[in-house]
Amino acid sequence: MKQISILGCGWLGFPLAKRLILNGNSVKGSTTSEDKLSILEDAGINPFLVTLERESISENIDTFLAESEILIIDIPPKLRGNQDFSTSLEMTFVKKIQNLIPFIEKSSVSKVLFVSSTSVYGDDNEWITEETIANPDTESGRQLLLTEEILQKNQNFETTILRFGGLIGEDRHPVKFLTGKENLENPDAPVNLIHQNDxxxxxxxxxxxxxxxxVFNATAPFHPTREEYYTQKAKERNLVLPKFNSEKSNMKKVISSKKIETILNYKFDLEEY
Structure with missing residues (x-):
């Protein structure tokens, strides 16, 4: 049995915590909502109200980390996608993690798993592996990459970076936001998705x-074009079909998960897609 702390029991962190407990681990989980504390507790998670700010952190962070060997950081940057990095001086997400690091250093945590995103890669590459130089073109991607580097350079704990593609699940699918829309760009671009279960x-x-x-990239080895995939998913859900503009097509990015398949001997459940 391992003692694990999950910073961020949201869409992914909450079911992850339940699975880890089911497999015999002890889990502490954080939320920023008092209303959710009882929900975590009812699921067998030791609940903590933890808030990270640019200049401060919750007083109970020491207790949240105490006795845990592993810390999973799963909190989104929540930044505007196209914000100009050159004028963004606050670096809000990066500073939040920087505030957290001294508490990790003095805790029992020796392993950190940071949930990142394939948005750290630019759109100018056609085939992307973990060896591809990250070149984010969004503010969220830039701050995620800086956070990755800060965690990786710290010698007080070992860090693994997990870069997920587009997240989907039973209650979450991009087609819901595309249904009925017209003039959508990049119909020939491959999808790079990963299901919550994977x-x-x-x-x-x-x-x-x-x-x-x-460092692992994590997207299913399943890359139909955007037009093929979202048209099919709209039909399956009886939604209004999205309409794509073939004249606005320039993205060919494919995220490879070969490293995960090889090193972890992992097989994706493609039926979920």
Whole structure:
């Protein structure tokens, strides 16, 4: 049994915590909502109200980290996608993690798993592996990359970076936002998606196999074009079909998950897609 702290029990962190507990681990989970504390507790999670700010952090952070060997950081940057990086001086998300690091250093945590995103890669590459130089073109991607680097350079704990593609699940699918829309760009661009169940299983395998000081891309090896995929998904859900503009097509980015498939011997459940 491992003692694990999950910073951010949201869409992914909450079911992840339940799965880890089901497999015999003890889990502390954080939320920023008092109303959710009882929900976490009812699921067998030791609940904590934790808020990270640019200049401060919740007083109970020490207790949240105490006795845990592993910390999973799963909090989104929540930044505007196209904000101009040159004029963004606050670096809000980066500073929040920087405030957290001294508390990790003095805690029992020796392993950190940071949930990042494939948005750290630019759109000018056609085939992307972990060896591809990250070149984010959004503010969110830039701050995620800086946070990755800060965590990786710290010698007080081992860090594995997990870069997820577009997140989907039973209650979450991009087609809901595309239905009925017209003049959509990049009809020929490959999709780079990962299902919530695969996200959870991959994190489980990283912990089980003790794969630390690694960087993993995580998208399903399933890359139909945007037009093919979202048209089919709209039909399956009886939604108004999205309409794409073939004249606005310039993105060919494919995120490879070969490293996960090889090193973790992981098989994606393609039926989920």
């Amino acid at each position: 996200c959870i299983s991959i994190i489980e395998e990283i912990i089980k196999q003790s794969k630390w000081n690694e």
